[in-house]
Amino acid sequence: MNQTVQAKPRLTTSAMIASIASEGQRTDAAPFGHALVEEGLRNPRIVGMTADLAKYTDLHIFAREYPERFLQMGMAEQLLMAAAGGMAKEGFMPFATTYAVFATRRAYDFIHQVIAEENLNVRICAALPGLTTGYGPSHQATEDLAMMRAIPGMTVLDPCDALETxxxxxxxxxxxxPAYMRLARGRVPLILDEYDYQFELGKAKLLRDGKDVLVISSGLMTMRALEVADQLAKDKIEVAVLHVATIKPLDVDTIVAECRRDGRLVVIAENHSVVGGLGEAIGLALLQARVLPQLRHVALPDRFLDAGALPTLHDRYGISLDVMARNIRTWLG
Structure with missing residues (x-):
């Protein structure tokens, strides 16, 4: 059950364009673009492709370093995915970037038929996932994980911060x-280096332990979960955080093992619709394992979301630090 607390609108400096980093938070500039440059040096088969959004997905950094390996496909996402599939069939490894709404909703059939059915080495790196923009439903990819999870053989990643990106x-x-990765752009928060973190594909990682609450989260919501854990620690509430960067294939063994521990409230937190994302994937895994903890779900509602400033929207839809902490206190009774 997804519960949210309606919060009063807050004054902000921008109504539309905002960073997911909190004021004063450590950040790393364009981690995706710089990482791809490093991998491009190691592997000459890597090419960067985009649909008129290189600057807005940080792919312009790769394009500047390897102009002969950069393809600008124009505002045509279907063409981008079809061409990426063709490049992969010729032995290249395309990293294709656009906004998550355009990659999934506009180009879904091309990903499904051209890339996934052929099991091609295309990496779709999609910016503005979930509720990370205030531009409204046309740009809010609140259902992207559900769509990509449904494609056979598709690996689905939702990294937390710059280090993990x-x-x-x-x-x-x-x-x-084939793989789909949610992508944070620009100045991306840097968090996981404090936990000596190392990403492993298909593995969930326990970042901190606690006896009262277990938060299972991905992406942006792992950052929120760690902030909530710090805040609730002031009230002597111990919060464990299990980070699930790989949505598919899901690390069922680790998740089930953590949920078997008695006496903890389990909260699944995701920057995605309540339909078809991490919550449903974990719910099915627990049901099949016959593990039934006290369970709550922090996620976006099954409706078209409002436009506005991100802090206000995160409060409104229950994924902000303050609202999430307040709800957990309520659920603990």
Whole structure:
């Protein structure tokens, strides 16, 4: 059950364009673009492709370093995916970038038929996932994980921060088969270096332990979960955080093992619709394992979301630090 607390609108400096980094938070500039340059040096088969959004997905950094290996396909996402599939069939390894809404909703059939059915080495790196823009439903990819999870053989990643974004790019450069990665752009928060973190494809990682609450999260919501854990620790509430960067294939063994531990409230937190994402994937895994903890779900509602400033929207839809912490206190009774 997804519960949110309606919050009063907050004053902000921008109504539309905002970073997911909090004020004063450590960040790393364009980690995807810089990581791809490093992998491009190691592997001459890597090419960068985009649909008129190189600057807005940080692919322009790769384009500047390797102009002969950069393809600008124009505002035609179907063509981007079809061409990426063709490049892969010729032995190249395309990293194709656009916004998540355009990659999934506009080009889904091309990904499904041209790339996935052929099991081609195309990496779709999609910016503005979930509720990371205030431009409204046309740009809010709140259902992208559900769509990509449904494609047979598709690896699906939702990295948390700049460090993990770099590590995911390196992992995908060595991976066989199609992959979809949610992408944070620009100045991306840097968090996981404090936890001596190393991404492993298909593996969930326990970042911190706690006896009262277990938050299972991915992407942006792992950052939120760690912030919530720090805030609730002031009230002597111990919060464990299990980070699930690989949505598919899901690390069922680790998730089930953590949920078997008695006495903890389990909260699944995701920057995605309540339909078809991490929550449903984990719910099915727990049901099949006959593990039934006290369970709550923090996710976006099954409706078209409002336009506005990100802090206000995150409060409104229950994925902000303050609202999430307040809800967990309520659920604990």
């Amino acid at each position: 770099r590590q995911c790019v390196a992992a995908l450069a060595r991976h066989e088969g």
